[in-house]
Amino acid sequence: SLILTTLDSSPSSSIEDTRQLKYKGVVLANPDEQNAIKAALDSLWSREMVEYKQITTTSYDLTDEGYGIAASGSHEYRVWQALPVLGEGQPLGIPELKKILGDEVPKIGQGKAFKNKWIVKDGNGFSRAPGVLPSDTTAEELRIVRETFTHPSESILRELLKRKLVAPRKHIHYSVTKGEEFSTVVKQLETDLTVEMLQSGAWKGAHFKQYNFAAAGQPTEGGALHPLLKVREEMRQIFFDMGFTEMPTNRFVESAFWNFDALFVPQQHPARELQDTFYIKDPVKALSPDSEYYKRVSVVHETGGYGSIGYRAPFSKDESERLLLRTHTTAISTAMLYEIANQPGGFKPAKLFSIDRVFRNEAMDATHLAEFHQVEGVVADYDITLGNLIAFMQEFFAKTGNRKLRFKPAYNPYTEPSMEVFSWHEGLGKWIEIANSGIFRPEMLEPMGLPKGVRVLGWGMSLERPTMIKYKISDIRTLVGHKTDLEQVRRRPAVRMEKGDD
Numbered sequence: 001s002l003i004l005t006t007l008d009s010s011p012s013s014s015i016e017d018t019r020q021l022k023y024k025g026v027v028l029a030n031p032d033e034q035n036a037i038k039a040a041l042d043s044l045w046s047r048e049m050v051e052y053k054q055i056t057t058t059s060y061d062l063t064d065e066g067y068g069i070a071a072s073g074s075h076e077y078r079v080w081q082a083l084p085v086l087g088e089g090q091p092l093g094i095p096e097l098k099k100i101l102g103d104e105v106p107k108i109g110q111g112k113a114f115k116n117k118w119i120v121k122d123g124n125g126f127s128r129a130p131g132v133l134p135s136d137t138t139a140e141e142l143r144i145v146r147e148t149f150t151h152p153s154e155s156i157l158r159e160l161l162k163r164k165l166v167a168p169r170k171h172i173h174y175s176v177t178k179g180e181e182f183s184t185v186v187k188q189l190e191t192d193l194t195v196e197m198l199q200s201g202a203w204k205g206a207h208f209k210q211y212n213f214a215a216a217g218q219p220t221e222g223g224a225l226h227p228l229l230k231v232r233e234e235m236r237q238i239f240f241d242m243g244f245t246e247m248p249t250n251r252f253v254e255s256a257f258w259n260f261d262a263l264f265v266p267q268q269h270p271a272r273e274l275q276d277t278f279y280i281k282d283p284v285k286a287l288s289p290d291s292e293y294y295k296r297v298s299v300v301h302e303t304g305g306y307g308s309i310g311y312r313a314p315f316s317k318d319e320s321e322r323l324l325l326r327t328h329t330t331a332i333s334t335a336m337l338y339e340i341a342n343q344p345g346g347f348k349p350a351k352l353f354s355i356d357r358v359f360r361n362e363a364m365d366a367t368h369l370a371e372f373h374q375v376e377g378v379v380a381d382y383d384i385t386l387g388n389l390i391a392f393m394q395e396f397f398a399k400t401g402n403r404k405l406r407f408k409p410a411y412n413p414y415t416e417p418s419m420e421v422f423s424w425h426e427g428l429g430k431w432i433e434i435a436n437s438g439i440f441r442p443e444m445l446e447p448m449g450l451p452k453g454v455r456v457l458g459w460g461m462s463l464e465r466p467t468m469i470k471y472k473i474s475d476i477r478t479l480v481g482h483k484t485d486l487e488q489v490r491r492r493p494a495v496r497m498e499k500g501d502d
Ligand code: PHE
Pocket: 327, 328, 329, 330, 376, 412, 415, 436, 437, 438, 457, 458, 459, 460, 461
């Protein structure tokens, strides 16, 4: 209504600049107020009550340096001012000038004053050039800008901008004229043509609100894949390309039986302790596995079999039935191998993989979290060898960009032999450990009922490590958890492993 009454009382029927609108005697010139005015103008415009145009102007403010010069003069002027007229006093050198004017002013001012021929060399110092009365144009120009927020000369403004003595400020405001439907009262507009209006004929006299085609639509919600998911997808495709099938890993809670016992990990193994494994309190225990298989596992632990002497230590059912957060995805691989061994029609060769979350009770630091992802490949077939395992890993890792591999003997309770895999990292210039692998022990496989002559090979690695290398992330806590930078997640590009550029 302020806009409407101002227009109504204006002799020219217009408002030239909405920054001059006054509310209770105060002008509404600041950007927030102009935004509110724009919203009101849009609403009036949609009722054809006003027409308006946007005006963009620029004003100029002095920078700190600009203020200094406007107040005390340019550096060169102040140097000139400080010096005596030639022959009328003691000439001053740079050190003396610095004492008077501070360090900065003589540094720039002396050179400029000299170039302007305002001052001359006089012995070891400088004096004013005789007969010269310099005018400090820069300071005068700046004073004009200080008073008027602009300068009549475009080229002077450009020069002051270039010297960073002034800074521009943009203003958006509006000019307004009356529209066809101008009135000082705002009519309520209909937004809908209703059945009642049609029946009563009221639609004939009704004023309808215009469609606002310029209105911003609902913001579209766009998701983004987390870097770990992008790398996981790459790895999955590599496994699929190599003819592997994905294992169902959707169970974070496992029994100690499937996580440890079935893998021939001794019940006294240190990794089982509370410091390494998260145990579950409720429910207290797991369902019992198939009793025949359970019995074979307990026997191979206690007294051996299949050519093994076992651990010759008591095997506890209670320990076996404890529930825990799986510490490796090999728990799933083991359950799958048991299933394959006992499927209708008997064992068939299989190539399996999984990529999912595992949990370890570890102190968190830049490279360790209490939960991470494992990538695991398992191959079960007749008469395959360590050579096949190496070949599988060479093919797999070549597809992830790791072409130079080294294998080092290692130890796992469930594989023999076991190998750590190292890859040459061009960027870091060193061998880095990327995976753990091995041939599963007969003590693990034979109780499952796998036919003799079937060998099972496997390798496992973390998903976080290659992701951190690919995206050059040095702290794992910025990749997962509450410190994750969502903007980075949005912007990080997909990774193509095949290029293997790092
Ligand atoms: N489970 C092993 C680990 O946690 C990885 C592995 C999988 C080793 C398969 C050998 C065979 O590191």
